Amino acid sequence: MAQDRQMKLAAYLIGTGMHVASWRHPTSNPNASIDVKALQRLSKIAEKGKFDLAFVADSLAINHESHPQILNRFDPIVLITALASATEKIGIGATASTTYSEPYVLARQFASVDHISGGRVGWNVVTTADATGETALNFSRDKHLAHDHRYERAEEFIDVVQGLWDSWEDDAFVHNKETGQFFDPDKVHELRYKGNYFSVKGPLNIARSAQGQPVIIQAGASIPGQRLAARTAEVVFTHWDNIEESKRYYQELKSSLMAFGRSVEELHILHGISPIIGETEEIAIQKYNKLQSLVDPYESLKFVSGYMGNVDFSKYSLDTPAKDVEFPLVNSIQSNFNEMKKIIGEEDIKVGELYARFFSPARRDRFVGTPTQVADEMEVWFTEKAADGFMLQFPLLPGDLDFVEKVVPILQERGLFRLDYEGDTLRDHLGLKNPKNRFANEEISNYLE
Template sequence: MTKKRQIKLAAYLIGTGMHVASWRHPKAKPNASIDPAAFIQYAQIAERGKFDLAFIADSLAVNKESHPQILNRFDPVVIITAMAAATEKIGIAGTASTTYNEPYILARQFASVDHVGGGRAGWNMVTTADATGETALNFSLQKHWEHDHRYERAEEFVDVVKGLWNSWEDDAFIYNKETGQFFDSEKMHELQYKGKYFSVKGPLNIARSKQGQPVIIQAGSSEPGQRLAARTAEIVFAHRDDMEEAKRFYKQLKSRLPEYGRSEDELLILHGISPIVGETEEIALEKYNELQKGLDPYEALKFVSGYMGNVDFSKYPLTALAKEVEFPPVNSIQSQFFEMKKIIDEEDLTVGELYTRFFGAAKKDGFIGTPQQVADEMEKWFTEKAADGFMIQFPLLPYDLEDFVRLVVPILQERGLYRFEYEGDTLRENLGLKIPQNQFTQKKQKIQG
């Protein structure tokens, strides 16, 4: 009997919330981005709502033109470790770059978090989109690598990391006090990887976790990004302007999986939304307007600029047509840039309308309203296969998260779209993903067979 699909939910956690003016809200704690108690609270609320995942994004440079919450933030590996220790069932995922890291260090860090959480860790694999090029200067480089070059390196990087996570077979550590045998040396494997970018001997000095290895998450939607996702990712975080665009992307990416010997249920696509829920439509809009009161239009434009590459909208009058702005070559998130640029060209938006169009109530979705309206929209996206679930970027934390758990989750549960209890103890169990077989065990079995 085929198990019924259910909505998967991830909570995108950033300081006081995703809205660029959230830190100015009367209820907000402005320094939440460096308050461990705040993130632990967020993760615990999400766990109470049976979310699959609590997710932390990252950046490796200070971009004064972007969201203020990213100017002063934790290293994701540090904060997800604290969150893992303070929760029991929810998955904990953090972002780490394949461009500005070494595979051995990253593999060890995330394997460690996976053990701390009892098999609940996820790695958001990014190549680092940096429109300003500032990141390179923090890593002894003069220039940020080009988009396709970053993905080429990432292909090798993820192979090395996954190979290192397989350094030990599941029963390699014996801990036999009587015989003095700590481990079975025949079940330890050196990777001996040699490629264009990396040469890594191994083995990794930490065992496989309860779920085998951390879940791999990715957000790339460009051609190289989709290729990498189809081959290696288990969750893809996507943004599309409307449901029809999302359905096309969903079908396109899922259709690529057989090329790599994978089935559709081995990759989950989560669509990014920013719901604001109120007992009535008026209350929901009042919450939205309260956030908008703190919005400086030029600060908001800096945030938009960060999403569209090396362009500064804040230099232009608010009444200027956005399509007349000069756009330099993009070396950032290409798929997002081209989608936003298409909207700018087609809708004759002014510069002053950009933030609200892309990040506010003017988006083409129905995620600001009553609990029933938000649940209806989520059900529609899910049942029509525009998404397997949602990466929820709550505008104001923890309040919008609390309201969602209190008001929307029960409706989704009553409709049979969402769990009442976690299915298991690990992230893979709760997502319905299989434990990856150890590549060295698999090789031995083939030889013996």
């Protein structure tokens, strides 16, 4: 029997998979990150599994240390347009930066795809993590904005975008052929925003979509990130080291919603996992070991370096205690960096073990096992309110999407997950109401003048 509260599931689509060595697997297509038909097939499989969301991440700079599957890939907003044309129900989300974008352009892009998809789009709001500072150099800037300034800018950015999305009231376009009236001028509104970072007049040149506005997604876990999420986010992606830390974060973030006049049902927290399924636990472990055997230890450390201040691990032996490495302060993903530094200080980790310890596609945790074992662990996290659902970062694609056939039916039998879609929009899937148009309800915020 279905429960009142049901899991939310999102599929992270990235070429051959999240594991840094997935492209070397005998079954993989190394060019999958720019194979639109392959990516469309992945989204269709996720839709067959009744997932809420197929998600596409992004970065705006690459170097020799980047994950192989981000070196050559599509712009995410262009890609989700293609995914929208290949699917009918599943939500489609994409990352876009508030630090290296303009609100008017981004608002128009996401609103356009939201119309094309019939109201199935989510915007993953990022301030852009950049440990090396290379992103700024791609945008005619000398340096990356400091962490707190990025979030100040993001606060304004979201306000502008959401204000622009409300430019047209839902019944503004009257299309009266008899009188020649195309729209009602009283139902189109200028934003007239003036802030510290942006000055935007409006209106936007596209109407609201079937779901009113795209869903706001975030992943920030720092103090400024949590504040932004509590005020604006409707889905939050997280990745904590263990269930107790995840439960603590879950309670803290949910309890902070009230300060912004929001209820706990208005925000879903999805924990990132990387399931590997086998008919037996031994087979699942064999699949895991096969992927791990393809890893070049120093190549994987280059990937770790991007999260740890661009450390040159090549000067350290793999047996070096990680606590002996000098890690600089970073202007990147602060919460991840702080958590990793804390674990290194508390555990006896060697340099050669860092990738497997910190990145879930390389971890042999309780999500590597039989379909029942994986479903059991997901149920524990869900019922104990460590998460409202899961961001599935499959290590190897398309192979690990056998999750749809092997785990989803178990979750459905237990009443933990939907049997079918009950609506057409991403907000329908997530149980979120369409946001009211602030102008139609005369809710003029203090930033409009």
